[in-house]
Amino acid sequence: MVFAMTLVLALLITCGTFPAAAQGSGLVIGDxxxxxxxxMTDLAILNQYIAGYISAFPYDMADYTMDVNDDGYINQQDADLLTRFISGSLASLPAADIINxxxxxxxxxxxxxxxxxxxxMRLSIDNQGxxxxxxxxxPKVDPSTVKVPRFELEAMYMDLYLASQGTISNPRNAACDMGLHVYGGNIVKNGYFQSVFLKEYGDIDQENLSPYTQTLVDWLNGYIDLIY
Ligand SMILES: [Ca+2]
Ligand SMILES: [Ca+2]
Structure with missing residues (x-):
């Protein structure tokens, strides 16, 4: 999931072009x-994937949309939730609630x-992108002229939500007078606001050891480099 998304985003950021359908619309969890x-077609595809009959989904954002509970895995739990959602016994999928x-x-x-x-210098991204x-x-580019596509923001938010489970390394003195770069984000989890530390470097080095950290930092760097 992490590497595929990095490639997609790297391409998008580099080329500045986005799939037309994805410009303003967000992820459809379960699609x-x-x-x-x-x-039912989506459930059938998910069941084939879980059973190993197919090794990839026919949709490049499905590594996100099919992790319907945003726990970092696509497995039977997702199929069970999707079954309940399609049958109407579950009003919304957990990952959609997280995004909302x-x-x-x-x-x-x-x-x-x-x-x-x-x-x-400070850069922030709000929930509208x-x-x-x-x-x-x-800034070399007026930030009001740049907007994060909805599906991209939502995918990165799903990764940020997962990164909130990461343990944080001990701080290390790294350099003198280099200043400090700090990357982070915020989530709402179980109704509570929570800050998520990702990484800092410069005078002090410290990072979130989650496997999602590097994707998020690389992605943020794409926008930082674009604007500064
Ligand atoms: Ca579908
Ligand atoms: Ca899952």
């Missing part, structure tokens, strides 16, 4: 074939260096 609806409860500010990055001349900057470094 295995990318037709925008959830029905995104906090106002979803991702944030900051850099501060007070060693010589004070410099700072809008990008905001502040600090005393002037």
């Amino acid at each position: 295995a074939n990318g037709d925008g609806t959830v029905n 409860n995104m906090p106002q500010t979803v991702f944030q990055y900051s850099y501060t260096n007070g060693a010589w001349i004070y410099t700072s 809008n990008i905001y900057t502040s600090g005393n470094v002037t």
Whole structure:
């Protein structure tokens, strides 16, 4: 999941073009074939995948949309939830609920260096995909002209939600007067707001040891490089 998404995003960020259907629409959780609806066909595809008859889904976002409880695995639990959802005994899929409860500010990055001349830059991404900057470094691109596509924001939020389970390494003194880059985000979990630390480097190195951290940091760096 992690590597496939990194490639997709790298391509999207590099080329600046997005699949037309995906421009404004979000992920349809439970949609295995990318037709925008959830029905018995999707359950049949999921069952084939779980049984090993197919090794990939016919839709490049299905590694996200078919993890219907956003636990990082696609298995029988997802099939059971999808069965209940399609039959009407489950009102909504857990991953859709998670996405629908995104906090106002979803991702944030900051850099501060007070060693010589004070410099700072901050970038945040809200739950509509809008990008905001502040600090005393002037962006090279006006952040209001850039918007994170909905499906991309939702996929990265699903990864952030998983990264919240990661343990955090001990801080290490790394360099002097290099300033500090900090990457993180926010989630709402079981009704509670929670900050998710991803990584910091510069004067101090410390990181979230979740396997989802690097994907998220690389993805954020794509927007940071675009704007600064
Ligand atoms: Ca479908
Ligand atoms: Ca799952």
